[in-house]
Amino acid sequence: MRLLLHICCGPCLLFPIKRLKELAMPVTGFFYNPNIHPYMEYERRIEALQTVARLHDLPVIYSEKGYGLRSWLQSVAGNMDFGKRCLGCYEMRLLETAKHAKVKGFTHFSTTLLYSRYQNHEAICRIAEEVAQKTGIEFYYEDFRRGWQEGQEMAKELGIYRQAYCGCVLSEEERYEKRRLRLEKGLRPDNP
Numbered sequence: 001m002r003l004l005l006h007i008c009c010g011p012c013l014l015f016p017i018k019r020l021k022e023l024a025m026p027v028t029g030f031f032y033n034p035n036i037h038p039y040m041e042y043e044r045r046i047e048a049l050q051t052v053a054r055l056h057d058l059p060v061i062y063s064e065k066g067y068g069l070r071s072w073l074q075s076v077a078g079n080m081d082f083g084k085r086c087l088g089c090y091e092m093r094l095l096e097t098a099k100h101a102k103v104k105g106f107t108h109f110s111t112t113l114l115y116s117r118y119q120n121h122e123a124i125c126r127i128a129e130e131v132a133q134k135t136g137i138e139f140y141y142e143d144f145r146r147g148w149q150e151g152q153e154m155a156k157e158l159g160i161y162r163q164a165y166c167g168c169v170l171s172e173e174e175r176y177e178k179r180r181l182r183l184e185k186g187l188r189p190d191n192p
């Protein structure tokens with residue numbers, strides 16, 4: 001078994017890589033996230049990932065497609081609402097991971113998106129199974145959400161950058177709009 005693990009960011013990698021190492025699974029990371037905006041945020045998340053990868057001696061392939069604002073916008077055009085646009089966003093990243101896995105001789109693919117409590121876990125699994133059917137690369141599933149708290153604590157201890165929004169420019173707007181509304185109601189903001 002050779003696993004190519006799609007990595008969305010450093011903090012979300014911490015628990016899954018600990019777990020996969022416990023299982024002695026040969027893992028290579030794959031960074032392809034055209035959904036992260038703006039450019040400096042993209043760079044910041046890569047830096048955090050590099051810190052975690054060094055710590056775990058994890059080889060990581062960075063997609064040669066790089067920062068993908070335009071391709072991401074095209075993929076969600078006409079479907080901008082939260083929830084709906086996320087389906088295309090998951091599909092885009094998982095399909096690229098599985099295709100890359102196929103070309104490079106990996107047997108399985110998976111994703112650190114399975115760690116997040118804030119993602120649509122069921123949709124990710126469904127789309128990953130569809131991608132597996134299309135590409136012939138098996139999807140490795142594990143519910144990494146059980147390590148949520150542990151992963152958060154590891155990220156704090158390491159002092160790596162922990163983002164306040166999912167990734168796309170729309171999620172950034174939603175995040176800070178929610179914050180503004182809380183402040184207007186006299187509530188404490190739930191995040192800086």
Ligand code: SF4
Nearest residue numbers: 086089166167168171
């Ligand atoms: S909110 Fe997150 S998952 Fe949804 S479209 Fe934006 S970046 Fe992708």
